[in-house]
Amino acid sequence: MIFFAVLGLSFREIQLSISEELEYSILGISGVFFLIALCLLIWQIYRHCTRFPVSQRPADGLLARSGGFQYATQTNDAKMEVLNEELSHRLSPGTSYTNLGSSLDLASIADVEEENIQGSLRFSLFYDQLQSRLVVTVLDAQDLAVRDFSHSVDPFVWVRLLWAEREDEEQGSMQCVLDEWQTRLVKKSCSPVFGDQFSCTLAEEEVSKVTVRFEVRDFDKYSRHEILGEARAPLNSMKLSYPLELKEELQVPKKDMVGEALLSLKHMPTSQRLEVGVLKIHTVCHPNKTERALYARTSITCNHCKLRHQSTTQKKRWEVTVFNEVLTFVLPDQQIRECTIIVSVYEIQPSKKSSKRLIGHIHIKKSKTSEDEHWKLMMQSLRQPIAKWHSIFI
Template sequence: MGNLAESISNSFQVGCGCQGNKMLFTAVSLSLVFSEDVEYIVLAVSALIFFIALCFLIWQIHRYCTQFTVSQSAADDLAAKTGGFHFGKPAQYAKMEGSYEEQQLSQSTSCTNLGSSFDLSSLEDLEEEPIKGSLRFSLFYDQLQSKLVVTVLDARDLAMRDFSQSVDPFVWVRLLWAEKENELQSSMQCVLHEWQTRLVKRSCSPVFGDQFSCSLAQEELSRVTVRFEVRDFDKFSRHGILGEARAPLSGLKVSYPMELRRDLQVPQKVMDIVGEALLSLKYLPTSQRLEVGVLKIHTVCHPKKTERALYSRISVTCNQCKLRHQSTTQKRRWEVTVFNEVMTFVLPDQQITECTIEVSVFELPPSKKSSKKLIGHIHLKKSRISDNEHWRMMMRSLRQPVAKWHLILI
């Protein structure tokens, strides 16, 4: 009995001890409960952080959508209607119809590469977006050093792009040399020099102040036209074209510094004819093959730029996706360079009605250290009125090559 009583007493003491510890823990827990003011503050801070995170997410989604909803519809170059090539005489170019085209690139923000690899694309956006603004520049011919000095000063009231609501302008300058004097609009031309100004971000009235110069004989001034093309830099798509200004030196007295301001106009790509190419098309429906032949290329070359090579690259694009491209061999450049090479592309019947053929002509300088230079483009597509004729001739003469001259435009 004594042992039983002792065990019961010990159990009672242990129970009391556990009960005391539980009460102590409850007291400590109660002491850690925050006051109502602190709880409201914590709740408000949490709600504020959640609101900021939600706003940041919405901003990122809006930025992504605005960058990738830019219209990617590509238009094609316009080629000449039926016409031949006569040795010693310029080809007779028919009146060209359709939309103009722009050159844009997707390069890094480095100003040295803003326009080094521009591709031709549609200028149909220029019809929807008004061209406005003006460009101020100066021209001066130094007779002692036989140098032409071109200075791009500033631009005013440039149009903003609708999709970005801002503009990051720079100016692409080309020196065009005409084949014949006083016939700058009808004769073929070549690009003597090309430069670009620095990029000015988020400014509709940028100030450039960039100066360029090149050696030029005085008797050649009447054949030269300076073309200024104002572009809107776009890192994620092709650059936009805000307008152009031209200054033929034949009607200007540039022996003294001359400062001019010209209103920007819609780019007139039809005026920039740099050559013509004789292309052949043949479609084999059974094997679903398209054969594109580069037969001859007629270009204009400055007398001082001799011993250069030419080659062309043919690309087939379907639904804005480049399927394949092939290049011709390099040939020494003559007034008429003969290639007689045929490239074969496998295209189903559905793609042959939707594809675009782009022929790019490149020039290789004699120095191996120098990079290739793009001369111009030719675009062939079934949907374009001026090119429908060549396509119709090809589809009417299946399994037979059909040749036609096409203009090469900058």
């Protein structure tokens, strides 16, 4: 009996020791899981606090810049105020800015109706012969149109120098953008005062081949920038040996042809594929420009929503740049038949970072009222590539 009593006591001690080990093991495992969950929670909080949500808007809305231009907007109004203040302080003469919309896609700007154009723009032009510099100063605007829903306007001015090979270029001939700038943003003002000055190195014999194009735009951080009107100043008939101040009434914006592109289209309904070939791009090059490269970005949109996009490789820019690249998009047949093809051509300077500059766009689409000729030929010749030259506009 004594033996069995001792044996039972030993069994109880063994059971007790096993229970303690299990208890500590469970506590240890629980502690590890707790630390992991705590780390995940801290990481999610950090991501939420540092995230910049992309503004919800149609795909043809201003996008990325840059290019098309898509930019991230902070929902915090205070952060947006700080951003706008930084933009204003960073604006200085002789520098190009891409904060309010460097890419400025043609598809990203709301269509302008003639009856909505009103107001005027005051600016000054001056050519400094000693330094061979053209100086452009945007002074102010007067009586701009306001938005119907907010009864206010947040204007800024986009300035482009358009250069043609000859002074007597006919209407519709190719030009190139020598330089472009944007003024600071003035909030809630129908008669904003800008006072921003920009300059560009330009030989005296080149001045007469330049046209200065001013586009007054209404900034909208949630949707598309709206063009309020434009003013143009051809320099071939002006004497700029002294500062010349001008005041022009705003007009309906016009597109300028800045090149041509040879594109091919092929639709394969069985495999639900759309092939867009970027074959050649013909542009006007200013002789004084340093080495540049080109690439094309093709976007497929449907009902103002971007579905797919692809870009070609970068090629050294020549008068005629050869790509011979085919971009393939796999989409449902219904979307292919209703989509819009937007080919955006960009110029970059390989030696500089963030030097991307939009050259222009090509739109190929089928709408309820009209059908692009190239699109029609593609649909009539299924499974066969159809090539055609298209004008590039900006």
